[in-house]
Amino acid sequence: MKRDRSDLASTKTAEVEEMSVLPADEASRRSFLRKFASSIFAGLVAPAVLASGATLQAASSEEQTIESPSQAKGGDTIFKRMMAELHKAMQKPVEQRRWVMVIDLRKCTGCQACNVACIAENQLPPGVVYRPVIDEELGTYPNVSIRSMPRPCMQCENPPCVPVCPVTATWQRPDGIVDIDYEQCIGCRYCMTACPYHARTFDFGYKYTEETPAVQPYEEQANFEYGQRWAREGRNSPIGNVRKCHFCRHKLEAGMLPSCVTTCIGHATYFGDANDPESLVSELISRPNVMRLKEEAGTKPRVYYLL
Amino acid sequence: MTTAQIAHGFRMDRRVDFIISLALAILALAVGSWGVFRVLFIGDHGAVTSYVPWGLWVGVYVYLVWLEVGTMLAYTALRYGFRVEGLEKLGPVVALAALAALIGALFIIGMDLGHPFRFWKAYLQPNFGSLMTWMIWLHTLYLLLLVGELYAYRRGKDALAKRLTLIGAPVGVALIGVIGGLFGVIAARPYWNASVLPLMFFVSSLVAGIGLLILLHLLFSPTAGAPQYASTAQELARIFLVGIIIGLFAAGANALVIAYPGVPAYSEGLRLVLFGPYWWTIWIVHLLFGVLVPLGLLLWNRRNLLVIGVAAALMVWTFVMVPLNIVIPGLAYPTPELEGLKRAAVHHRLSFDYFPSLIEWLVVIFAVGIALAIFTVGYKIVLEPYQRRVLGLSGEQLSGGDA
Numbered sequence: 001m002k003r004d005r006s007d008l009a010s011t012k013t014a015e016v017e018e019m020s021v022l023p024a025d026e027a028s029r030r031s032f033l034r035k036f037a038s039s040i041f042a043g044l045v046a047p048a049v050l051a052s053g054a055t056l057q058a059a060s061s062e063e064q065t066i067e068s069p070s071q072a073k074g075g076d077t078i079f080k081r082m083m084a085e086l087h088k089a090m091q092k093p094v095e096q097r098r099w100v101m102v103i104d105l106r107k108c109t110g111c112q113a114c115n116v117a118c119i120a121e122n123q124l125p126p127g128v129v130y131r132p133v134i135d136e137e138l139g140t141y142p143n144v145s146i147r148s149m150p151r152p153c154m155q156c157e158n159p160p161c162v163p164v165c166p167v168t169a170t171w172q173r174p175d176g177i178v179d180i181d182y183e184q185c186i187g188c189r190y191c192m193t194a195c196p197y198h199a200r201t202f203d204f205g206y207k208y209t210e211e212t213p214a215v216q217p218y219e220e221q222a223n224f225e226y227g228q229r230w231a232r233e234g235r236n237s238p239i240g241n242v243r244k245c246h247f248c249r250h251k252l253e254a255g256m257l258p259s260c261v262t263t264c265i266g267h268a269t270y271f272g273d274a275n276d277p278e279s280l281v282s283e284l285i286s287r288p289n290v291m292r293l294k295e296e297a298g299t300k301p302r303v304y305y306l307l
Numbered sequence: 308m309t310t311a312q313i314a315h316g317f318r319m320d321r322r323v324d325f326i327i328s329l330a331l332a333i334l335a336l337a338v339g340s341w342g343v344f345r346v347l348f349i350g351d352h353g354a355v356t357s358y359v360p361w362g363l364w365v366g367v368y369v370y371l372v373w374l375e376v377g378t379m380l381a382y383t384a385l386r387y388g389f390r391v392e393g394l395e396k397l398g399p400v401v402a403l404a405a406l407a408a409l410i411g412a413l414f415i416i417g418m419d420l421g422h423p424f425r426f427w428k429a430y431l432q433p434n435f436g437s438l439m440t441w442m443i444w445l446h447t448l449y450l451l452l453l454v455g456e457l458y459a460y461r462r463g464k465d466a467l468a469k470r471l472t473l474i475g476a477p478v479g480v481a482l483i484g485v486i487g488g489l490f491g492v493i494a495a496r497p498y499w500n501a502s503v504l505p506l507m508f509f510v511s512s513l514v515a516g517i518g519l520l521i522l523l524h525l526l527f528s529p530t531a532g533a534p535q536y537a538s539t540a541q542e543l544a545r546i547f548l549v550g551i552i553i554g555l556f557a558a559g560a561n562a563l564v565i566a567y568p569g570v571p572a573y574s575e576g577l578r579l580v581l582f583g584p585y586w587w588t589i590w591i592v593h594l595l596f597g598v599l600v601p602l603g604l605l606l607w608n609r610r611n612l613l614v615i616g617v618a619a620a621l622m623v624w625t626f627v628m629v630p631l632n633i634v635i636p637g638l639a640y641p642t643p644e645l646e647g648l649k650r651a652a653v654h655h656r657l658s659f660d661y662f663p664s665l666i667e668w669l670v671v672i673f674a675v676g677i678a679l680a681i682f683t684v685g686y687k688i689v690l691e692p693y694q695r696r697v698l699g700l701s702g703e704q705l706s707g708g709d710a
Contacts, residue, residue: 127357127656134647151645160495166439167428186428187421189360190439196495198641198648201357202421204656205350235350240421293644297494 079262081280082272087255089273095174099247100274101258102284103150104306107268110135110148114260114269121248121259123223123232126206130199130245131260150269152260153178153199153245154293154301161191161200170242176302177247179226182237191242196294197301205239207232224250247271274302328683335676342669346418354664356656358648359638363663364419367671369630370515371412371678372486373508374623375405376449376479377516378523383476385520385546387469393530393539398468399460399693400527401520403685406453411678413446418670438489445482452478461689463696483512490633498576498637503561510557514550515626521547521619525612529698537612544609547619551602572643579636585662588628597625635661 089097110133118124118131131152138145159178162170169184170191192200207219222231227250230238248258256262261271272281284290285304292301345351355362382401385391417423430447433440452475459468487505494500521543530536565577580589601618608614639659641648649659 127654129357129652129657132648132651132657134645134651136647149647151648151651160493163434163436164439164493166434166437166443167425167432168434184428184432185422186425188419188439189355189421190437190489192357192360193638194493194495196642198358198645201657202352202355202360204352206656237422240350240352242421294642 078267078270078280079257082257082261082270083255085272085276085279086252086257089276089279090252090255092273092275096275097175097273098275099155099176099252099302100272100281100285101152101155101247101261101303102270102281102290102306103303104266104268104270104284105147105149106306107266108133108148108150108264109266109268110146111265113263113265114150117259117263118245121223121251122225123221123230124243125203125219125232126208128201128203128243130201130243149305150260151197151199151293152247152303154197154299154303155245155247157300157302158298160194160196160299164190164194166190177249178244179246179249180242180244182226182230182241185237185241187240187242189242196297196299200242200244203238203241203243205235226250227253325683325687328679332676332680332683335672335679337676339669339671339673339676342666343418343673345666346670347423351666352421353667353670354661356658356661358641358657358659359635359661361419361634361638362661363631363667363671364415366631366634367627367674368412368416368419369486369508369634370627371408371415371674372446372482373512373515373626373630374519375408375412376483377512377514378408378519379405379453379472379475379516380479381513381516381520383472385543387473391539391542391546393528393535393542394524396529396697397520397524397527398472399457399690400523400686402453402456402460402468402472403682403689404519404523406450406457406685407678407682409446409450409453410681411674413450414677415670415674418674438485438492441485442482442489445478445485449475449478449482457685457689460693480509483509490637495642496576496637497573498565499633501561507557507561510554511626511629514547514554515623517543517547517550518619518623518626521615522623525616525619529694537610540612540615541610544605544615544618547615547622548602548605548609551598551605551622555598555602575640576636579639580632583636583639585632589632592625593628593632597622597628 089099112133115129115131115133119129122130124130131150134149134151136147136149138147155176155178157176159172162172162178165185166188167184167186169182169186170178170180172178187202189202192202207215209216209219220232222229224230225238225246230236232239248256248260251258257271261269270281270284272279274282274285276282281304284306287306289307290304291307292304294301342351346353353362353364378401382394382397386394386398417426420426429440429443433444435441452471456468456471456475459465459471484505487508490496490499491501491504521540524536524540524543528536528539530539562577562581566574568574580586601622604614604618639661641659648657651657
């Protein structure tokens with residue numbers, strides 16, 4: 001029977017999963033070895049096969065987005081422009097800024113660089129994630145494709161998470177960023193239930209190296225979220241608190257772009273002040289191929305996606 | 308009938324019962340203390356995840372509030388509204404049971420906080436725009452009313468006790484409504500987001516409350532042995548039967564309305580309840596043992612006090628599955644647009660699957676121990692002086708019918 005690329009990849013996944021659930025004494029040795037060998041083979045071949053597919057897809061994306069300013073001016077130019085616009089915005093009073101993030105889904109490769117950068121910047125422990133990259137499988141076999149979609153906090157214009165907090169530990173700043181005061185948060189998690197985007201996670205106090213011979217010093221280094229120093233000591237905040245993306249507010253205030261923006265290898269994430277009509281983000285969100293998640297809810301996210 | 312026979316109704320007057328009850332409370336506290344220690348000093352938060360942030364503790368909290376308010380409301384309505392005979396001297400024990408459930412509930416919800424020692428912020432730095440703030444404040448007000456009521460009973464100020472009971476009725480209704488609303492207003496969770504939810508909470512609370520009222524009457528009524536004792540129980544059983552049928556109709560209608568359109572964003576929660584991995588909690592535990600069996604028993608013979616007691620006990624005990632099946636399934640699935648979140652990160656705290664951990668069960672056991680200890684000790688402090696005064700019994704008679 002002829003098998004195409006997607007079939008090969010899906011077979012590999014299915015067989016690896018099957019092996020992981022089969023009790024050892026139930027699977028015959030021969031069957032196990034056969035599946036194991038085919039999995040390894042599939043594992044060796046699939047990246048090459050998938051990569052060629054990805055190249056093709058990327059090429060077609062290039063064609064589609066060739067006229068976008070980001071493409072035309074090149075990555076460095078884009079960063080310089082966004083930095084210049086950021087500095088310009090920071091000269092204005094805070095209430096005159098309107099921070100917006102734009103994510104071009106056609107360029108997102110699902111590499112997770114933004115997620116990793118976010119984890120490093122904010123010292124996120126295991127189980128806390130601000131910017132998961134969601135891989136969405138579209139279509140049905142054999143017409144299948146994958147779309148990767150980073151999902152930061154939407155910094156909604158009408159944030160449902162804010163009014164429910166019993167102690168006003170979370171609020172919306174004039175520039176649109178939804179803040180959390182870790183010292184005020186009692187950890188009731190009501191805001192987590194209220195977020196339509198599942199964008200808030202709870203810090204359970206884990207460490208990556210806690211069950212190893214020694215907890216590594218980098219685990220206890222402080223992060224500087226919201227412009228304060230938060231060391232992971234004992235059960236101090238942010239342990240026991242709800243956490244979420246804040247557009248790297250501490251970096252913005254130091255004149256830097258959010259970490260997810262600067263580390264995106266495909267230049268798929270843009271950031272800037274939507275109140276500046278000449279800014280890149282203003283230009284991008286005025287396009288017809290823009291969408292926001294759960295528009296029908298009326299939360300008015302400040303994260304836009306380009307399709 | 309002698310006063311000693313009348314006193315026989317107060318089962319707790321017996322010294323052995325008191326000791327057994329206290330021993331059980333201490334055992335529960337001892338067993339549960341490990342869980343409480345883990346929560347308070349190690350920072351163990353049970354098995355909840357970032358996507359299912361509320362679990363067993365919130366479910367049990369709602370259950371205890373339903374019992375606490377429902378019993379008081381049922382008592383107030385039947386005693387002062389419908390003037391059911393035989394409930395006249397049940398006031399203190401109802402208030403005591405409500406107080407015990409209330410403190411158990413407050414304890415358990417305090418344990419659910421990420422920073423339990425910051426609970427005071429809800430009092431000193433409240434946001435009255437949040438229904439959770441209203442829940443905390445109303446709950447505290449209800450606590451004060453119950454304490455005041457018990458104090459009044461102990462001091463022989465029955466008129467004050469009655470006044471506080473009547474004031475407590477609207478506060479109780481508001482508390483139930485606010486807790487129902489607390490879930491109902493969350494537009495992000497379609498399974499919860501219904502204007503009918505506060506009403507459902509009210510009906511559930513009342514039905515469970517009538518069940519507990521029957522048990523309190525059967526176990527602690529001072530009229531035990533008198534003809535009125537049985538007829539009051541039978542009257543309560545008739546009302547209970549109607550309550551179960553109304554509750555069944557309300558729940559069924561609500562479920563059908565959710566299920567009929569078949570839109571996954573709205574019906575997924577119900578699908579999880581009915582056909583998910585924990586389907587047996589609703590079908591077997593609640594519907595079979597908590598509704599159908601009590602219904603059958605009451606339709607079969609609601610003159611027999613044992614049958615009435617078993618029916619009420621089954622209903623009250625298994626009713627805990629109702630709030631659990633409201634709280635957890637409402638959270639246990641992502642919005643369809645973000646279905647991929649299930650696979651976006653690999654960590655057990657970033658999962659939509661949840662089952663309570665041992666620590667969570669231990670904390671619940673501790674809370675039950677607190678409630679039992681309060682009820683047992685409160686009985687000695689409040690109920691015995693009340694009996695002495697109302698029934699004119701001596702200390703010897705109170706310490707046991709056999710004395």
